[in-house]
Amino acid sequence: MRLRCMALFSSDKKVHGIRTGMPLNDPCRHLTPIQCYDPAELIMNEPAASPVSDRSPSDRVSKRRMTPGRRLVYTLTAPILVGLIRLMWWTYRFEIRGDDGLNRLAEQGRPMVLAFWHGDLFMMPWYFSRLSDRGVGVTYLVSPSMDGEYAVKLLNVIGGRTVRGSATRSGTKAIKGLYRVIAKDKGSPVVAADGPKGPYHRCKKGAVILGQLTEAKVVPLAAAPKRAVRLRTWDRLPVPLPFTRVAIEVGEPIEISRDLAEDEVETQRQQLERRINELSELAARHLRVARDPG
Secondary structure (H helix, E strand, O other): OOOOOEOOOOOOOEEOOEEOOOOOOOOOOOOOOOOOEOHHHHOOOOOOOOOOOOOOHHHHOOOOOOOHHHHHHHHHHHHHHHHHHHHHHHHOEEEEEOOHHHHHHHHOOOOEEEEEOHHHOOOHHHHHHHHHHOOOEEEEEEOOOHHHHHHHHHHHHHOOEEEEOOOOOOHHHHHHHHHHHHHOOOEEEEEEOOOOOOOOOOOOOHHHHHHHHHOOEEEEEEEEEOOEEEOOOOOOOEEEOOOOEEEEEEOOOEOOOOOOOHHHHHHHHHHHHHHHHHHHHHHHHHOOOOOOOO
């Protein structure tokens, strides 16, 4: 993937010897010099090992194609799978705590960045669908791969907007799409802060950068089930058992300053990581279960 610089510096400065040439109406013009970011990192995917990928185009592009037969299967099975998921959600006893700050933002129609751990992906969409029903423009970042195509079908049934993009193929397009979602459409992107492949509970910088660029507040969230089966995946994703309790903890919205230096961005990243972990601990303690240490 070709490395592109996300310009987080003022228009009259040079960074690494490159003049930015940014227009006066650019949303980044007020930011101080911090760094050239790989857009892959900005969207919470794995940072590129080097500016130039050492993989061939055939390695980067999936050989699978959307055939009419596959499209028909996706279209027919997506509502069935969503129906099964909703049936399981219906059996759960969800308990939401600490959402006063988020509710104020929703009532004011203000966009927000919703940040949580990848391992909460089975539980959080229930809460996000409730936000969508209240008019919050919940938006999911979905891979442009074939698996992502199926995810779009699922989300079309569950409810929510989608932006296509991935770290390895279209990171620049993805971050621009997320920026437009917030700045123009007043949408609220959903960010799995340690996704898509970890490390486990290691927050990436993407949520902080989005908050810095758009002045949308970052809302940390966490969930925990009383009883669940954990999958053997890197995120140890829990699938709550039917008729169990699920606690959802919502943190106070975090305001990210536009004028952060590089070390301050890292400090904000660490604070967000710590806050999501604290919320995970609160959710587990509320249900009197041990938090999974990973």
